[in-house]
Amino acid sequence: MSSPALTCSKQTILHCFVAISEGKIKVVNEILTRVSQAANTNRNSEQRLMECMLVALKSRVNSTENPPPVAELFSRAHTIATQLLYDLSPCFKLGFLLSNQAILYATLDQLRCNKLHVIDFDIGQGGQYINLLHAVSERRNGKPTMVKITVIADNGGDERLKTLI
Numbered sequence: 001m002s003s004p005a006l007t008c009s010k011q012t013i014l015h016c017f018v019a020i021s022e023g024k025i026k027v028v029n030e031i032l033t034r035v036s037q038a039a040n041t042n043r044n045s046e047q048r049l050m051e052c053m054l055v056a057l058k059s060r061v062n063s064t065e066n067p068p069p070v071a072e073l074f075s076r077a078h079t080i081a082t083q084l085l086y087d088l089s090p091c092f093k094l095g096f097l098l099s100n101q102a103i104l105y106a107t108l109d110q111l112r113c114n115k116l117h118v119i120d121f122d123i124g125q126g127g128q129y130i131n132l133l134h135a136v137s138e139r140r141n142g143k144p145t146m147v148k149i150t151v152i153a154d155n156g157g158d159e160r161l162k163t164l165i
Contacts, residue, residue, distance in 0.1 A: 009035075009050035016057050025061055032058045086127065096128035104135055114143040120151045 019027040086092045136145050
C-alpha cells in the first residue's frame with residue numbers, strides 16, 4: 001500500500017497526462033508549478049521518480065522555458081558511464097542477445113531473402129550488432145545477406161559529434 005503523498009504524486013501525473021491529451025496546457029503548467037513549489041527534501045525513490053517524470057513533462061509541454069538536459073546525455077562522461085554499465089551488467093548483454101534472437105527468429109521463414117533492415121533507436125550505440133552480424137553470416141542459404149542498419153538518434157549537436165570521432 002502506498003503512502004498518501006505518493007498517491008497524490010501519481011494522481012498529479014495522471015491529471016497532467018489527461019490535461020495534455022485534452023490540450024489544456026495552461027492547466028498542466030499550473031499543476032507543474034504547484035508541484036515544484038511543494039518540493040520535499042526527504043523523498044523516497046518513488047517520489048524522486050515522480051519528480052523526474054514531472055520535470056520531463058514540464059520540458060515536453062514548454063521546451064523553450066524548460067529545455068531538456070540533452071547536453072548531459074551526449075557528454076563524454078555519460079558515454080563512458082553508459083559503456084561501463086553495459087560492460088559490467090549482464091542484463092544489457094542478455095537484452096541484446098534476446099533482441100538479436102528475435103530478429104533472427106522473425107527472419108527464419110524468409111531464408112531465401114538476402115536483405116535485412118534493422119531500425120535502431122540509438123539505445124546501445126551499435127555494440128549489440130557484432131553478434132547479430134556473426135549469426136547472420138553463419139546462415140547458409142546460398143546468397144550473402146545484405147544488412148542495413150538505420151539509426152534514429154536525437155541530435156546532440158557538436159558535443160555528440162566529438163564523442164563519435
